[in-house]
Amino acid sequence: MSWTHEEVVIEVRSVVAEHSEADVDITETSELVADLEIDSLAVMEVVADLEDRFEITIDESELQDVVTLGEVVAAIENRLEADDKLKETVSA
Amino acid sequence: MSSSIRTVVQALEDAADSVHTGFRFIDESKKSEPFFTYRDVERATARYAGAMQAMGLKKGERITLILPKNQDFVFAFLGALRAGIVPVPIYPPAGLRKLGGYLQNTLHVVRKSGARVVLTDGSIRRLLGTVQSGAPDLQRIEAIESLHDSREPFEPEKISLDDHCFLQFTSGSTSAPKGVIVSHRNIAANVRRFMEDGLEVETGDSGVSWLPLYHDMGLIGFVLGPLFYQNTMTYLPPILFLKRPVRWLETISRLRASISFGPNFAYALCVKRIRDADIEGLDLLSWRVAGCGAEPIRACDLDAFSRKFAPAGFDRRAMLPCYGMAEATLAISFDRLGKGVRTENVDADVLTGELKARVADPGRCRVIEVVNCGKTFEDHQVAVFAPEDAASEKPLPDRAIGELRVRGPSVTSGYFGEPELTKEAFAGDWLRTGDVGYIVDGDIFICGRQKELIIVNGRNYYPQDLEWEASRIDGVRKGNVIAFGTGKPLEDRERVVVAFETSVSDHDVRETLKQEVRKAVMRATGLSIDDVVDLDAGVLPKTSSGKLRRNETRRLYETGELFKRTSARRSDAIGIAKQIVRSQIAYARGALLMKK
Numbered sequence: 155m156s157w158t159h160e161e162v163v164i165e166v167r168s169v170v171a172e173h174s175e176a177d178v179d180i181t182e183t184s185e186l187v188a189d190l191e192i193d194s195l196a197v198m199e200v201v202a203d204l205e206d207r208f209e210i211t212i213d214e215s216e217l218q219d220v221v222t223l224g225e226v227v228a229a230i231e232n233r234l235e236a237d238d239k240l241k242e243t244v245s246a
Numbered sequence: 247m248s249s250s251i252r253t254v255v256q257a258l259e260d261a262a263d264s265v266h267t268g269f270r271f272i273d274e275s276k277k278s279e280p281f282f283t284y285r286d287v288e289r290a291t292a293r294y295a296g297a298m299q300a301m302g303l304k305k306g307e308r309i310t311l312i313l314p315k316n317q318d319f320v321f322a323f324l325g326a327l328r329a330g331i332v333p334v335p336i337y338p339p340a341g342l343r344k345l346g347g348y349l350q351n352t353l354h355v356v357r358k359s360g361a362r363v364v365l366t367d368g369s370i371r372r373l374l375g376t377v378q379s380g381a382p383d384l385q386r387i388e389a390i391e392s393l394h395d396s397r398e399p400f401e402p403e404k405i406s407l408d409d410h411c412f413l414q415f416t417s418g419s420t421s422a423p424k425g426v427i428v429s430h431r432n433i434a435a436n437v438r439r440f441m442e443d444g445l446e447v448e449t450g451d452s453g454v455s456w457l458p459l460y461h462d463m464g465l466i467g468f469v470l471g472p473l474f475y476q477n478t479m480t481y482l483p484p485i486l487f488l489k490r491p492v493r494w495l496e497t498i499s500r501l502r503a504s505i506s507f508g509p510n511f512a513y514a515l516c517v518k519r520i521r522d523a524d525i526e527g528l529d530l531l532s533w534r535v536a537g538c539g540a541e542p543i544r545a546c547d548l549d550a551f552s553r554k555f556a557p558a559g560f561d562r563r564a565m566l567p568c569y570g571m572a573e574a575t576l577a578i579s580f581d582r583l584g585k586g587v588r589t590e591n592v593d594a595d596v597l598t599g600e601l602k603a604r605v606a607d608p609g610r611c612r613v614i615e616v617v618n619c620g621k622t623f624e625d626h627q628v629a630v631f632a633p634e635d636a637a638s639e640k641p642l643p644d645r646a647i648g649e650l651r652v653r654g655p656s657v658t659s660g661y662f663g664e665p666e667l668t669k670e671a672f673a674g675d676w677l678r679t680g681d682v683g684y685i686v687d688g689d690i691f692i693c694g695r696q697k698e699l700i701i702v703n704g705r706n707y708y709p710q711d712l713e714w715e716a717s718r719i720d721g722v723r724k725g726n727v728i729a730f731g732t733g734k735p736l737e738d739r740e741r742v743v744v745a746f747e748t749s750v751s752d753h754d755v756r757e758t759l760k761q762e763v764r765k766a767v768m769r770a771t772g773l774s775i776d777d778v779v780d781l782d783a784g785v786l787p788k789t790s791s792g793k794l795r796r797n798e799t800r801r802l803y804e805t806g807e808l809f810k811r812t813s814a815r816r817s818d819a820i821g822i823a824k825q826i827v828r829s830q831i832a833y834a835r836g837a838l839l840m841k842k
Contacts, residue, residue: 186342187772188765194772195511195703197342198488199519205489211275214314214485215369217341221769226342 156241157208157234159227166227169203182224190223204230210237251438253430254327255405257474262288267452269469270480271317272497280317284476287324294325296400297393301363301386305330305403308359308413311460312352312366312374314338316481318390319459320469322365327411330403334359334413334425335460338370340772341485347711347770349376351423355415356381358663359425363388407431413662414462414572416706425662426572433466435655436575437474439623440467444568444580445505445535447471452478454503456487456494463540466576467507477505491516492524495555499528507537507568509704510544513551520554531559535583539568541704542692542740543617545589552586562586569619569690573677575656578628579690581620588618590691601647603684603691614693621688626654630685631673638674650683650690651676698796700731700773702740707773709796715770716746716763721755723747728786729767730800743803745779747786756780779803785811 157165167180174180174190186192192200204226205212210233220229234240252260261284268283282290303309309331313319319335326333336355339348356364356377364374364387371389378387411433413425441447453472457464459481472479480501487494495516498506513536538548552562563586570577581588591613593606606613622628629641630648642648657677660668671678680699683692700707712729716722726747731740744767750756760778767775787795787802802808 185765185769188769191768191774193768193774194340194343195488195515197772198485201341202489213275214338214341214483215367218339218369218373219345220342221344 155209156239158241159231162208162230162234162240163227165207166204166223166230169200169207170223170226172203173200180223182222182227184223185221186223186226187221208234208239210234210239251407251431251434252474253405253407253409254324254411254433254470254473255430257470258284258288258291258324258328261285261473261476264476267476267478269317269320270478270501271315271320272480272482272486273315273317274483274486279480284473287321287473290321291324291328292400293396293398294321294393295328295331296398297396298326298331298363298365299329299401300396300398301388303329303331303363306332306410308332308334308361310334310336310352310356310359310361310364312336312338312364312370313390314367314370314483316459316483318367320481322390322393323412323459323465323469324473327405328400328402330405330409332410332412334361334415335465336415337458337460338366339373343772344769345373347715349373353377353380355423355425356384358423359413359415360663362386365390365393367391405430407434414465416572422708422710424664424667426658427660427662428572428575428658432575432656432658433470434474435625436466436577437471439626439656440577440580441471441475443623444577446583447475447477447505449477451504451534452480452501453505454480454482454494454498454501455506456482456484457507458484461540462570462572462576463507463509467537487512488515492520495520495528495530495558498533499530499558502532504532504534505537506533506535507539509540510538510542510547511703513538514544514547517547517550517554525555525558528555528558530555531561533560533564535566536560536564537566537568537580539570539577541701543567543587543619545587545615545617548587567617567619569681569692571679573658573671573679574652574654575658577623577656578626578652578679579620579622581618581689589615590618591615592693597647597693603645603647603686603693616691616693619690619692622652622690623654623656626652626656628652628685628690629676630683631676636673638676644686645684647682647684647693650679650681650685650692652679653677698730700729700740700742702731702742702773707742707771712742712744712767712771712773715766716744719759719762719766721748721750721759722763723749723783726783726786726794727763728794728796728799730796730803732800732804741776742773743777743779743800744775745781745786745799745803745808747781747783749783779808781808781811 173192176191216229264284270279270281272279309326311333323333360383362385368389374387407430411428411430415423415425455468459465548565563584565587567581569579592603594612594614596604631638633649653676681692682694698709709729713727716727717724729744733741764775764778787798
């Protein structure tokens, strides 16, 4: 299956929302740990869920210095692109 | 196979005869699992040793290893040992975390160890620019990829038992990680005891481990121990376990492994995360020793694991509580095999009030369940002392609570380049463990610790790191932050509290400040902060010399008194005055005695 940018954002947001216990809005600049209160152990569960959704394997090296939701989206897109599973978004 | 005291290098050369057993590395992304017999390992490590010698590294010099791939780590580590080069393992940067604190910690370890080379992988190498420029002894940062096919000749070095084997830096701190010196003699002594007496290991035993190799339990327990006895080991990447705990148990099941260890949190994570549907395919009958150590053990977590995986053939008697620490190489005590988790209930009030462990009936008073960690090994001794017994002159009787101290051939000679810290670590010739507990007929029970360390999910966090992060926020009084762990460490997860002082009086501003403190600390450490406490200036307790008193703050927090201390400056001043008067009286008394 291939994904567009918008689809990736929606999926990442929904996975993250399932794990966040913080009562705040989730935006692209939300930090998983500091804003959404997903601790370092729970974050690994998020990664596993993302791998299942997108059918990819994310190496830890691809997550270095990645802290916001937007950066997670970018990391996923890099992986999808490398696996040839990212669709060009058609601009209106 | 010889079990006599040998260096790791000798053990590796002896193992080269083995063409059936060895190391298997499961690589998540490649979905492959290359297997190397000990003969292969002997050959491959000679190549790495030659490559390191070609870099100009000499016997006794240090090389820092930041290698996230288990296979790279094992070969580079053993290669360095063969050349007499002293490896210094550092944990790789964790994903989903800012790099700032990591780089600071790494720089500290590189400088402290005086390492001339950092060996890492290509992707991490790119992140280490500031480390290169900040460490004067460091000559190069090398990528492991350039060593894979090295053809440099290896010149064997003479390695003796008293040579330094490696430096084990205590993990998790940006303030002051210390490098525990581990000699070949320490390793040989400890490995022999935990493999032969602790695990009663046999030729057919094989292990599975996801434990990080930069930590003593993974490295000594599951690389060096098996190497000495030529047992087959299979390694999973730690991150694979954290993402999918079921992979740990699947691997044990598939390979019919008999020995595997984890900290308490690992067993709890399996209970929480593994679905019932996944248990159906598991067969854990072969798992004869399920060791648990490296953090406080909670019987309820291990019981829950035993219950959950009983349908898959897990035998609750396989559970083996252990006690150990890097300063004692790895293991200090193992409980007896095949007994499962043995605990006793002690009266909580007598424990804290009279400092005695009195067995009590849960129906009749408040009790604490304490896990039996077994006896220490032959030619090692563990005893309990009063913390103020600086020369370890009077061991306390059975069931008295005090500081556990250990001595024997597994105990380190000290911290690398830290004579002062080394002196502080010993009381007479006994190593202060910093753990509080008691002994009954030689069996060791741990009930807390003196150290101010916060342990969550098997990782050690130093309060100084959390405090430093909080101190950087505008509005927080610099140097007036105290972080501590609280709660009942034996019954519940440790709760993490950060208390800070501020001169801000506006309620809303203070609330915002609390949020900022919480975020800053979480961002830097990945740790959930359970409570942030804002206090007026002067409320945090200090010693007369102005040092922060963490344990006292914890006590005040637990009793609720911390919140009542609106401003303690005045009472502190009175307290200090009282202390001065008291010390003067004591001085006068001393002077009188001298005269007599």
